Amino acid sequence: xxxxxxxxxxxxxxxxxxxxxxxxxxxxxxxxxxxxxxxxxxxxxxxxxxxxxxxxxxxxxxxxxxxxxxxxxxxxxxxxxxxxxxxxxxxxxxxxxxxxxxxxxxxxxxxxxxxxxxxxxxxxxxxxxxxxxxxxxxxxxxxxxxxxxx
Amino acid sequence: xxxxxxxxxxxxxxxxxxxxxxxxxxxxxxxxxxxxxxxxxxxxxxxxxxxxxxxxxxxxxxxxxxxxxxxxxxxxxxxxxxxxxxxxxxxxxxxxxxxxxxxxxxxxxxxxxxxxxxxxx
Numbered sequence: 122x123x124x125x126x127x128x129x130x131x132x133x134x135x136x137x138x139x140x141x142x143x144x145x146x147x148x149x150x151x152x153x154x155x156x157x158x159x160x161x162x163x164x165x166x167x168x169x170x171x172x173x174x175x176x177x178x179x180x181x182x183x184x185x186x187x188x189x190x191x192x193x194x195x196x197x198x199x200x201x202x203x204x205x206x207x208x209x210x211x212x213x214x215x216x217x218x219x220x221x222x223x224x225x226x227x228x229x230x231x232x233x234x235x236x237x238x239x240x241x242x243x244x245x246x247x248x249x250x251x252x253x254x255x256x257x258x259x260x261x262x263x264x265x266x267x268x269x270x271x
Numbered sequence: 272x273x274x275x276x277x278x279x280x281x282x283x284x285x286x287x288x289x290x291x292x293x294x295x296x297x298x299x300x301x302x303x304x305x306x307x308x309x310x311x312x313x314x315x316x317x318x319x320x321x322x323x324x325x326x327x328x329x330x331x332x333x334x335x336x337x338x339x340x341x342x343x344x345x346x347x348x349x350x351x352x353x354x355x356x357x358x359x360x361x362x363x364x365x366x367x368x369x370x371x372x373x374x375x376x377x378x379x380x381x382x383x384x385x386x387x388x389x390x391x392x
Contacts, residue, residue: 179319210315220383231388
Protein backbone atom coordinates (compact mmCIF):
# COMPACT_ATOMS: atom_id res chain seq x y z
CA UNK A 122 0.00 0.00 0.00
CA UNK A 123 1.18 3.46 -0.73
CA UNK A 124 0.99 5.93 2.06
CA UNK A 125 1.05 9.65 2.18
CA UNK A 126 4.43 10.90 3.19
CA UNK A 127 4.66 12.90 6.36
CA UNK A 128 6.34 15.78 4.66
CA UNK A 129 5.35 19.39 4.79
CA UNK A 130 3.16 20.13 1.87
CA UNK A 131 4.24 22.95 -0.29
CA UNK A 132 1.57 23.85 -2.75
CA UNK A 133 2.99 24.11 -6.21
CA UNK A 134 -0.36 24.14 -7.96
CA UNK A 135 -1.43 27.17 -9.88
CA UNK A 136 -4.94 28.13 -10.84
CA UNK A 137 -4.52 26.27 -14.09
CA UNK A 138 -2.82 23.15 -12.83
CA UNK A 139 -4.66 22.65 -9.57
CA UNK A 140 -7.69 20.88 -11.07
CA UNK A 141 -5.54 18.13 -12.48
CA UNK A 142 -3.42 17.61 -9.44
CA UNK A 143 -3.50 14.05 -8.25
CA UNK A 144 -0.82 13.85 -5.60
CA UNK A 145 -2.94 14.83 -2.67
CA UNK A 146 -3.53 11.37 -1.30
CA UNK A 147 -7.23 11.11 -0.67
CA UNK A 148 -8.42 9.74 2.59
CA UNK A 149 -9.20 6.18 1.71
CA UNK A 150 -12.48 5.77 3.46
CA UNK A 151 -13.96 3.65 0.73
CA UNK A 152 -12.54 1.25 -1.76
CA UNK A 153 -12.71 2.07 -5.40
CA UNK A 154 -15.61 -0.27 -5.89
CA UNK A 155 -17.55 1.41 -3.14
CA UNK A 156 -16.70 4.80 -4.54
CA UNK A 157 -17.99 3.68 -7.89
CA UNK A 158 -21.24 2.53 -6.33
CA UNK A 159 -21.69 5.82 -4.55
CA UNK A 160 -20.86 7.73 -7.66
CA UNK A 161 -23.32 5.81 -9.76
CA UNK A 162 -26.06 6.09 -7.19
CA UNK A 163 -25.62 9.84 -6.83
CA UNK A 164 -25.36 10.46 -10.53
CA UNK A 165 -28.22 8.26 -11.63
CA UNK A 166 -30.63 9.43 -8.97
CA UNK A 167 -29.81 13.02 -9.81
CA UNK A 168 -30.33 12.45 -13.50
CA UNK A 169 -33.55 10.56 -13.06
CA UNK A 170 -35.16 13.08 -10.83
CA UNK A 171 -33.66 16.34 -11.94
CA UNK A 172 -32.86 17.08 -8.32
CA UNK A 173 -29.30 17.36 -7.12
CA UNK A 174 -28.36 14.71 -4.59
CA UNK A 175 -25.16 15.30 -2.69
CA UNK A 176 -23.64 13.25 0.07
CA UNK A 177 -21.63 14.54 2.98
CA UNK A 178 -19.81 12.13 5.24
CA UNK A 179 -18.12 13.63 8.23
CA UNK A 180 -18.57 15.16 11.58
CA UNK A 181 -21.56 17.44 12.01
CA UNK A 182 -20.67 19.11 15.26
CA UNK A 183 -22.89 19.46 18.31
CA UNK A 184 -25.86 20.89 16.44
CA UNK A 185 -26.17 18.43 13.62
CA UNK A 186 -29.31 19.83 12.02
CA UNK A 187 -28.05 23.38 11.87
CA UNK A 188 -24.72 22.25 10.51
CA UNK A 189 -26.39 20.14 7.85
CA UNK A 190 -28.58 23.04 6.79
CA UNK A 191 -25.53 25.27 6.55
CA UNK A 192 -23.86 22.74 4.32
CA UNK A 193 -26.98 22.45 2.22
CA UNK A 194 -27.09 26.19 1.72
CA UNK A 195 -23.43 26.28 0.84
CA UNK A 196 -23.65 23.68 -1.90
CA UNK A 197 -24.77 24.68 -5.33
CA UNK A 198 -28.42 25.14 -6.23
CA UNK A 199 -29.94 24.98 -2.75
CA UNK A 200 -33.54 25.01 -3.96
CA UNK A 201 -33.34 21.80 -5.94
CA UNK A 202 -30.70 19.96 -4.00
CA UNK A 203 -31.01 17.20 -1.48
CA UNK A 204 -28.20 16.72 1.01
CA UNK A 205 -27.56 13.48 2.80
CA UNK A 206 -25.30 14.31 5.69
CA UNK A 207 -23.99 11.24 7.45
CA UNK A 208 -21.93 11.46 10.59
CA UNK A 209 -20.82 7.93 11.39
CA UNK A 210 -18.98 8.99 14.51
CA UNK A 211 -22.08 10.54 16.00
CA UNK A 212 -24.39 7.97 14.46
CA UNK A 213 -26.56 10.64 12.94
CA UNK A 214 -27.92 11.10 9.46
CA UNK A 215 -29.61 14.31 8.38
CA UNK A 216 -31.47 14.64 5.11
CA UNK A 217 -31.99 18.24 4.04
CA UNK A 218 -34.21 19.02 1.09
CA UNK A 219 -34.42 22.40 -0.55
CA UNK A 220 -37.64 24.33 -0.89
CA UNK A 221 -38.66 23.03 -4.28
CA UNK A 222 -37.15 19.61 -3.74
CA UNK A 223 -39.28 19.27 -0.63
CA UNK A 224 -42.43 19.47 -2.74
CA UNK A 225 -41.45 16.27 -4.50
CA UNK A 226 -39.82 14.67 -1.50
CA UNK A 227 -42.11 15.11 1.47
CA UNK A 228 -40.66 14.73 4.91
CA UNK A 229 -42.48 11.47 5.37
CA UNK A 230 -40.71 9.92 2.39
CA UNK A 231 -37.40 11.20 3.66
CA UNK A 232 -38.08 9.67 7.05
CA UNK A 233 -38.80 6.34 5.43
CA UNK A 234 -35.55 6.44 3.49
CA UNK A 235 -33.71 7.48 6.62
CA UNK A 236 -35.19 4.54 8.45
CA UNK A 237 -33.93 2.08 5.89
CA UNK A 238 -30.54 3.74 5.83
CA UNK A 239 -30.14 3.63 9.59
CA UNK A 240 -30.99 -0.06 9.50
CA UNK A 241 -28.08 -0.67 7.16
CA UNK A 242 -25.79 1.64 9.07
CA UNK A 243 -26.48 -0.15 12.30
CA UNK A 244 -25.24 -3.35 10.75
CA UNK A 245 -22.11 -1.62 9.52
CA UNK A 246 -23.01 -1.23 5.88
CA UNK A 247 -22.49 2.43 5.10
CA UNK A 248 -22.35 2.26 1.34
CA UNK A 249 -25.20 -0.17 0.93
CA UNK A 250 -27.42 1.93 3.13
CA UNK A 251 -26.62 5.10 1.26
CA UNK A 252 -27.19 3.50 -2.11
CA UNK A 253 -30.51 2.05 -1.05
CA UNK A 254 -31.57 5.30 0.54
CA UNK A 255 -30.75 7.20 -2.61
CA UNK A 256 -32.76 4.69 -4.59
CA UNK A 257 -35.76 5.16 -2.34
CA UNK A 258 -35.53 8.92 -2.47
CA UNK A 259 -35.22 9.02 -6.23
CA UNK A 260 -38.09 6.57 -6.65
CA UNK A 261 -40.22 8.78 -4.50
CA UNK A 262 -39.26 11.95 -6.33
CA UNK A 263 -39.98 10.42 -9.71
CA UNK A 264 -39.27 11.89 -13.07
CA UNK A 265 -39.50 15.66 -13.38
CA UNK A 266 -41.91 15.63 -16.31
CA UNK A 267 -44.30 13.33 -14.56
CA UNK A 268 -45.01 15.83 -11.84
CA UNK A 269 -47.20 17.81 -14.21
CA UNK A 270 -49.49 14.84 -14.63
CA UNK A 271 -50.38 13.05 -17.80
CA UNK B 272 -1.12 -49.69 -5.05
CA UNK B 273 1.16 -49.59 -2.09
CA UNK B 274 0.26 -48.37 1.31
CA UNK B 275 2.14 -45.16 0.74
CA UNK B 276 0.26 -44.43 -2.45
CA UNK B 277 -3.04 -45.13 -0.77
CA UNK B 278 -2.24 -42.75 2.03
CA UNK B 279 -1.14 -40.08 -0.41
CA UNK B 280 -4.27 -40.28 -2.50
CA UNK B 281 -6.90 -40.74 0.18
CA UNK B 282 -5.45 -38.79 3.11
CA UNK B 283 -2.85 -36.28 2.03
CA UNK B 284 -4.57 -35.04 -1.10
CA UNK B 285 -7.94 -34.30 0.56
CA UNK B 286 -6.16 -32.66 3.45
CA UNK B 287 -4.25 -30.47 1.06
CA UNK B 288 -7.46 -29.37 -0.61
CA UNK B 289 -9.07 -28.56 2.73
CA UNK B 290 -6.04 -26.64 3.91
CA UNK B 291 -5.91 -24.64 0.72
CA UNK B 292 -9.54 -23.63 1.00
CA UNK B 293 -9.14 -22.81 4.67
CA UNK B 294 -6.12 -20.63 3.95
CA UNK B 295 -7.87 -18.80 1.18
CA UNK B 296 -10.83 -18.14 3.43
CA UNK B 297 -9.38 -17.23 6.77
CA UNK B 298 -5.85 -16.01 6.35
CA UNK B 299 -5.53 -12.23 6.75
CA UNK B 300 -5.07 -10.04 3.74
CA UNK B 301 -8.15 -11.05 1.88
CA UNK B 302 -10.31 -8.38 3.45
CA UNK B 303 -7.93 -5.54 2.94
CA UNK B 304 -8.97 -4.93 -0.59
CA UNK B 305 -12.47 -4.04 0.47
CA UNK B 306 -11.55 -0.77 2.07
CA UNK B 307 -12.35 0.27 5.55
CA UNK B 308 -14.97 -1.62 7.43
CA UNK B 309 -17.24 0.57 9.46
CA UNK B 310 -18.44 -0.72 12.78
CA UNK B 311 -21.14 1.19 14.59
CA UNK B 312 -19.85 2.90 17.65
CA UNK B 313 -16.30 3.34 16.58
CA UNK B 314 -15.05 6.90 16.25
CA UNK B 315 -14.87 8.38 12.79
CA UNK B 316 -11.49 9.96 12.29
CA UNK B 317 -11.55 10.87 8.64
CA UNK B 318 -11.64 14.11 6.86
CA UNK B 319 -15.12 15.21 5.96
CA UNK B 320 -15.88 14.43 2.38
CA UNK B 321 -18.60 15.69 0.12
CA UNK B 322 -19.67 13.77 -2.93
CA UNK B 323 -21.69 15.33 -5.66
CA UNK B 324 -23.23 13.86 -8.80
CA UNK B 325 -21.43 14.08 -12.08
CA UNK B 326 -22.65 16.85 -14.31
CA UNK B 327 -24.64 15.83 -17.35
CA UNK B 328 -21.86 16.12 -19.91
CA UNK B 329 -19.01 15.17 -17.66
CA UNK B 330 -17.07 12.41 -19.37
CA UNK B 331 -16.47 14.23 -22.61
CA UNK B 332 -14.57 17.28 -21.56
CA UNK B 333 -11.44 17.44 -19.53
CA UNK B 334 -11.24 19.18 -16.21
CA UNK B 335 -11.48 22.60 -17.64
CA UNK B 336 -14.27 24.13 -15.67
CA UNK B 337 -13.08 23.21 -12.26
CA UNK B 338 -14.63 19.77 -12.32
CA UNK B 339 -12.42 17.05 -11.07
CA UNK B 340 -12.16 13.88 -13.08
CA UNK B 341 -10.49 12.21 -10.17
CA UNK B 342 -11.11 8.95 -8.41
CA UNK B 343 -14.86 8.74 -8.22
CA UNK B 344 -15.31 11.71 -10.48
CA UNK B 345 -17.48 12.99 -7.73
CA UNK B 346 -15.02 14.19 -5.19
CA UNK B 347 -16.24 17.60 -4.43
CA UNK B 348 -13.71 19.90 -3.05
CA UNK B 349 -10.27 21.19 -3.50
CA UNK B 350 -10.01 21.23 -7.29
CA UNK B 351 -13.39 22.85 -7.65
CA UNK B 352 -12.62 25.26 -4.86
CA UNK B 353 -9.28 26.29 -6.25
CA UNK B 354 -9.89 26.21 -9.92
CA UNK B 355 -13.36 27.63 -9.96
CA UNK B 356 -13.78 30.65 -12.11
CA UNK B 357 -15.87 32.68 -9.75
CA UNK B 358 -13.10 35.03 -8.94
CA UNK B 359 -11.96 33.59 -5.69
CA UNK B 360 -8.63 32.55 -7.04
CA UNK B 361 -6.50 30.05 -5.22
CA UNK B 362 -7.90 29.96 -1.75
CA UNK B 363 -5.18 27.78 -0.45
CA UNK B 364 -6.25 27.77 3.12
CA UNK B 365 -6.42 24.54 5.00
CA UNK B 366 -8.06 22.55 2.26
CA UNK B 367 -7.22 18.91 2.62
CA UNK B 368 -8.03 16.25 0.14
CA UNK B 369 -11.67 16.12 -0.62
CA UNK B 370 -13.04 18.53 1.90
CA UNK B 371 -15.54 20.89 0.51
CA UNK B 372 -16.14 22.95 3.54
CA UNK B 373 -13.81 25.77 4.19
CA UNK B 374 -14.48 27.26 7.53
CA UNK B 375 -14.12 30.81 6.38
CA UNK B 376 -16.68 30.68 3.61
CA UNK B 377 -19.79 32.64 4.43
CA UNK B 378 -22.93 30.58 4.53
CA UNK B 379 -25.55 32.10 2.29
CA UNK B 380 -29.01 32.45 3.68
CA UNK B 381 -31.38 29.61 2.95
CA UNK B 382 -34.08 30.41 0.44
CA UNK B 383 -37.39 29.07 1.54
CA UNK B 384 -38.26 26.41 4.05
CA UNK B 385 -36.15 23.32 4.21
CA UNK B 386 -37.49 19.85 4.60
CA UNK B 387 -35.91 16.57 5.40
CA UNK B 388 -35.57 14.01 8.10
CA UNK B 389 -33.21 12.92 10.79
CA UNK B 390 -32.20 9.53 11.99
CA UNK B 391 -29.88 7.93 14.48
CA UNK B 392 -28.64 4.42 14.84
